[in-house]
Amino acid sequence: MTHVLTDRNTAPRTLPGPDTDRVRLGVFVPSTAAQWSAGTDPREAVAFGVRAERTGFDSLWVTDSLLTPRLEALSTLAALAAVTERVTLGTGALLPALRTPVQAAQTIASVDLLSGGRLVLGVGAGFPGRFGQPVYAMAGTPWPRRFRRLDETVELWRRLWTGEGPVTYHGEVLRFDDVAPGTRAFRPGGPPVWLGGATPAALARTGRLYDGWMPYPPDPADYGTGLAAIRAAAAEAGRGAAPFSPALFVNVLLTDAADGGQAALEAYARANYGLPLAEMAAIQALAAGTPEAVVDKLGRYVAQGARHLVLRTAVPDIAAQLGQLDRLVALRPALDALAASATVPAPAVPDADADADGPAV
DSSP, X not given: OOOOOOOTTTSOSSOOOOOTTOOEEEEEOOOXXXXXXXXXXXXXXXXXXXXXXXXXXXXXXXXXXXXXXXXXXXXXXHHHHHHOSSSEEEEEEEOGGGSOHHHHHHXXXXXXXXXXXXXXXXXXXXXXXXXXXXXXXXXXXXXTTHHHHHHHHHHHHHHHTTTOOOEEEEOSSOEEEEEOOOOOOSSTTOSOEEEOOOSHHHHHHHHHHOSEEOOOOSSHHHHHHHHHHHHHHHHHTTOTTSOOEEEEEEEEEEOOOTTXXXXXXXXXXXXXXXXXXXXXXXXXXXXXXXXHHHHHHHHHHHHTTOOEEEEEEOSSSHHHHHHHHHHXXXXXXXXXXXXXXXXXXXXXXXXXXXXXXXXXX
């Protein structure tokens, strides 16, 4: 289902969620230097996005960090907004702590305007250890209370995106007085904001405060358990009928190699994460092998309620990633069939009576 937003005064705050019997497919554009070869022109990352849209993908995604060289996330999405027409543009996941909150609100609203309301923000608070604390230090942001800081930043953004003001905000971590009216986002209230965490506390916060969820659990059963917890938290907070997008971040490799491409996956894990494959696979979702094997693995997440699959192609360079696009889109009919037959509910608007923090470096 394609949604064209033409009037920012009447457009919904969030893009409608996916049909329960249809799977949306997204792909990360190669915006990190680790995904480029020696002769790569970084603008090829934008051309990759254009090609992915024409191939049939529903969304394009970028990563965010200061740890390794890359194109800055929101700048890349602004470039993609100018050359694409249909696809959702997303961050997976943006680290708000790397930016001052008021300035970031303006940049995000600008990208939302330039894209005609196609922006989705996956956000996170960073990982303990070498993937998180050093980044906060580089940005000059305190590490303690990072989850509270994230939630308050998103709350402040939503107020600034209305274009009304001046805005005074007094939280537990953030404090602003008489901020001038901000840039009004394309949609009332701004773009949807998804959280990526999967701890019990993160699941509760997702249900109470956020518009979607994009985790990366290696075990599909954990996805279903987490989604049920989010629905329960949303219902308890009176948000059971709010639009919600159940997404999944997953590393993917289509290959006919008898061992599922172990050598290629090992090289990918070390180049992109600085980890051996075994450690990466213990942390992040991975689907690799023949088309049948990949559909089988992704289908297990679909059965647990995932409806927007955000794929990071586990290959070394842009040329190899381009070679995966057509084959990945060709998986859609099989995934849609699995979604249509799934017994676990995955509504874009969760059952109001249900009882029951960025992935990519």
